[in-house]
Amino acid sequence: MSADHSPAGEPARMLELLWGTASPPSRGPKPALSLAKIVDAAVQIADAEGLAALSMRRVAEELGFTTMSLYRYVSGKEDLLELMQDAAAAPPPDVDLDSMPDDWRGAARWWATHNIEMFRRHPWFMDIPLSGPPMGPNQVRWMDRLLGALAGTGLSPGEKMGVLTLLSTWALSAGRLELSIMEGASRTGVEPDDWDPLYGQLLSKVVEAEEFPALAEILTAGIFSGPEPDGDEGNTADQPGDPEGAEFSDDLTFGLEVILDGVEALIARRMTTSGRDSASKP
Amino acid sequence: MSADHSPAGEPARMLELLWGTASPPSRGPKPALSLAKIVDAAVQIADAEGLAALSMRRVAEELGFTTMSLYRYVSGKEDLLELMQDAAAAPPPDVDLDSMPDDWRGAARWWATHNIEMFRRHPWFMDIPLSGPPMGPNQVRWMDRLLGALAGTGLSPGEKMGVLTLLSTWALSAGRLELSIMEGASRTGVEPDDWDPLYGQLLSKVVEAEEFPALAEILTAGIFSGPEPDGDEGNTADQPGDPEGAEFSDDLTFGLEVILDGVEALIARRMTTSGRDSASKP
DNA sequence: CGCTAATGTTTATGTTATACACAGTTCTAC
DNA sequence: GTAGAACTGTGTATAACATAAACATTAGCG
Numbered sequence: 282m283s284a285d286h287s288p289a290g291e292p293a294r295m296l297e298l299l300w301g302t303a304s305p306p307s308r309g310p311k312p313a314l315s316l317a318k319i320v321d322a323a324v325q326i327a328d329a330e331g332l333a334a335l336s337m338r339r340v341a342e343e344l345g346f347t348t349m350s351l352y353r354y355v356s357g358k359e360d361l362l363e364l365m366q367d368a369a370a371a372p373p374p375d376v377d378l379d380s381m382p383d384d385w386r387g388a389a390r391w392w393a394t395h396n397i398e399m400f401r402r403h404p405w406f407m408d409i410p411l412s413g414p415p416m417g418p419n420q421v422r423w424m425d426r427l428l429g430a431l432a433g434t435g436l437s438p439g440e441k442m443g444v445l446t447l448l449s450t451w452a453l454s455a456g457r458l459e460l461s462i463m464e465g466a467s468r469t470g471v472e473p474d475d476w477d478p479l480y481g482q483l484l485s486k487v488v489e490a491e492e493f494p495a496l497a498e499i500l501t502a503g504i505f506s507g508p509e510p511d512g513d514e515g516n517t518a519d520q521p522g523d524p525e526g527a528e529f530s531d532d533l534t535f536g537l538e539v540i541l542d543g544v545e546a547l548i549a550r551r552m553t554t555s556g557r558d559s560a561s562k563p
Numbered sequence: 564m565s566a567d568h569s570p571a572g573e574p575a576r577m578l579e580l581l582w583g584t585a586s587p588p589s590r591g592p593k594p595a596l597s598l599a600k601i602v603d604a605a606v607q608i609a610d611a612e613g614l615a616a617l618s619m620r621r622v623a624e625e626l627g628f629t630t631m632s633l634y635r636y637v638s639g640k641e642d643l644l645e646l647m648q649d650a651a652a653a654p655p656p657d658v659d660l661d662s663m664p665d666d667w668r669g670a671a672r673w674w675a676t677h678n679i680e681m682f683r684r685h686p687w688f689m690d691i692p693l694s695g696p697p698m699g700p701n702q703v704r705w706m707d708r709l710l711g712a713l714a715g716t717g718l719s720p721g722e723k724m725g726v727l728t729l730l731s732t733w734a735l736s737a738g739r740l741e742l743s744i745m746e747g748a749s750r751t752g753v754e755p756d757d758w759d760p761l762y763g764q765l766l767s768k769v770v771e772a773e774e775f776p777a778l779a780e781i782l783t784a785g786i787f788s789g790p791e792p793d794g795d796e797g798n799t800a801d802q803p804g805d806p807e808g809a810e811f812s813d814d815l816t817f818g819l820e821v822i823l824d825g826v827e828a829l830i831a832r833r834m835t836t837s838g839r840d841s842a843s844k845p
Numbered sequence: 846c847g848c849t850a851a852t853g854t855t856t857a858t859g860t861t862a863t864a865c866a867c868a869g870t871t872c873t874a875c
Numbered sequence: 876g877t878a879g880a881a882c883t884g885t886g887t888a889t890a891a892c893a894t895a896a897a898c899a900t901t902a903g904c905g
Contacts, residue, residue, distance in 0.1 A: 292751065292765060300769050309851020310901035336892065349894080350853050358893070410690055411739065413747050414762050421766070421775065428777035438786040443817040450736035450818075457693065458728070465695050469574065480696050483574060484703070487582050493703065495710035504720040535725040536732075543825030591882025592870040618861065631863080632884050640862070 292413065298360065299367055299417040314346060316354050320364045324403070327365065332405035337361075362409045367417025369403040373426050381430070385548075386541055388430035389444075392423070393452045393537055400456030407457050435551040444544055451540055455533045574695065580642065581649055581699040596628060598636050602646045606685070609647065614687035619643075644691045649699025651685040655708050663712070667830075668823055670712035671726075674705070675734045675819055682738030689739050717833040726826055733822055737815045 297303045298316065322343045327335045337358060341348045355361045373379075373395070381391050400406055415421065424445060431441045466473045481500055490497040579585045580598065604625045609617045619640060623630045637643045655661075655677070663673050682688055697703065706727060713723045748755045763782055772779040 292747075292761070296765055296769065302769075306851060306903095308849065308901095308903055310853085310903095312852065314853085337894085338892080347854055349855085352894075353852060408692055411743050413743055416762075416765060416769075418769070421770065421778065425775040425778040428781060432777060438781045438784040440817070441781065442786060443814070444821070446740070446814075447818040447821060450733070450740070454732035454736055458732070461693050461695055465574075479574070480698075483578055483698060487578065487584075487698075487700070488703065493707040495714060496703065496707040499710060499720045499723065502720040504724060532725070532728075535722070536729040539726070539729060539825035539829060540822055541825070542828040543821035543823070546824040546828060547821060588872095588882060590870095590872050590880070592872095592884085594883065596884085619863080620861080629885055631886085634863075635883065 292416070294356075295360065295363060296416055298355075298364060312353075314344065314350060314354060316364070318344060319351055319354055320361070320368050323361055324365050324368050327405040328403060332408045335405070359412065363412060364417075366406055366409060367415075367419050369406050370399060370415075370417070370419040370423060372419050372422050381426075385430050385434050386545065389427065389448060389541060389544070390537065392427045392430065393448050396423075396449065396452035397456050397459075397533070400452070400460070404456075404460050407453060407460060434548045436548060437551075440547065440551075447540060447544075451536060455536065459533065574698070576638075577642065577645060578698055580637075580646060594635075596626065596632060596636060598646070600626060601633055601636055602643070602650050605643055606647050606650050609687040610685060614690045617687070641694065645694060646699075648688055648691060649697075649701050651688050652681060652697075652699070652701040652705060654701050654704050663708075667712050667716050668827065671709065671730060671823060671826070672819065674709045674712065675730050678705075678731065678734035679738050679741075679815070682734070682742070686738075686742050689735060689742060716830045718830060719833075722829065722833075729822060729826075733818060737818065741815065 301316075319340060323335060323340050326339055326343060337351055338348045340361075341351055351361070355364070382388050415424065427445055427448065428441055431444060434441075436444065462473050462476050465471065465476065471479055481504070484496070485500050488496050488500060583598075601622060605617060605622050608621055608625060619633055620630045622643075623633055633643070637646070664670050697706065709727050709730065710723055713726060716723075718726065744755050744758050747753065747758060753761055763786070766778070767782050770778050770782060
């Protein structure tokens, strides 16, 4: 255990907390509480009532302990939040059981989709300010999955990492976007589908064609007034590779497919420049 | 004025606040305070001491008023934060004076770079949870700029908006990433340049080759132990088009260039499918 | 057995946002 | 002109928050 009171978020200590590596104490009384129980309770509360409802008091109450007892396991709320994030990112499904595609593009889509579904299950995840690169076991497992899918692409290690952060930040942004629409809907009573038209309507009130020519053109094109007239989405959107019944709004897939096109171009460049990983400048 | 106490974040009221449209009151005493003064003070505090130091009390103190006086102009802290965001996104520079490139790709790079520089000036911006699509005058001005740059590309209105949100969310993510490194550095005393090696070192402690084959390979490749051995970045990174002396870390440009490659592919597809904006399904 | 480390509790502090009632000010309708 | 209404800034009060510090209790180690 040993939640010595070093400053919250200190990387080395967090590693121990996240991975559960730590020489168990031999001296004191048997702990009645445990890190796992605390984190589980916190996740449950945040799932049910949102991050705003998550307080140290609330967690302790749920467990039948006093607020301060938690501080024996966690050096502050920040720590708890970081632990919750890794707990939320449950381990990826078994390789032989799940339906992760073989091609890198399908696999990347699969990976991003799973990410977003996690965000849907744990929306509070996106409200936590990131405190550093992911170091928890589950998040690292997910990292490994995507990196593995990029194995045959000829990308350099650095490029693979670049694609990883790009996809992972995209998923986060997309999740946030979706969430903000849902929240806006529940706050104002506007249905998610009516959001785009409403936004367009609001903007139209203030956007004059002289000052905002390009935006005005988009608005008059009525892009916000309903479903895309005859949108040919990106390119191969909604291919096989999506898990479950993940209905993905077109707004969301668009960005993903553009990114994947960019990665594809990079891979193609790497392939043609000869088999070597890192070639000379083009 | 009329900060009637409807729920915070209500879109129509926020529009009035953001654009300053509102019939000025004729009945009461002359206001000694003003929305602009409040927002300016708040921005100044957040710039200097961070978002955590920004409290209603603090803002009021700075202005020499009581805490509650602010609530005559703003229905809650949420409102203030949203107003601050638009204030931080200062109007884009004059078209004839600045050096925005003519080609869409250079312009997009220019736009994203300016975004990130704004984040560097106002790091607190990234800590504010987004409450909806941008509606303030300055943010809308920036939107218009990018949309204008995409005018000649043959993209459909919906696609242009897609590119806009993709670039804007990318900039936000990149800024956040950069910020988290800076914060981590100041918290732990580790230099930003030493962060990657440290991360790799920490991961190496827990990443076993059996369970994390792909990650282990990257780690042993030593990708985190220093600058890329002989990295040929994306493609045309750091082309002309950057404003000022923006030194952009390679980690940052990588993602941007991949995205731009993806957009380029989309544009190319639109160009060849014939001149029409919205073609039939493939 | 005593020493010591470890656990959970008690008590207390300072900070936060903001609801509510009020006193003073200024214009509008009569 | 004068009543009343609209509007401004203030004073007071509340509930919630994270967490610091001192404490009694428990359990292993010498």
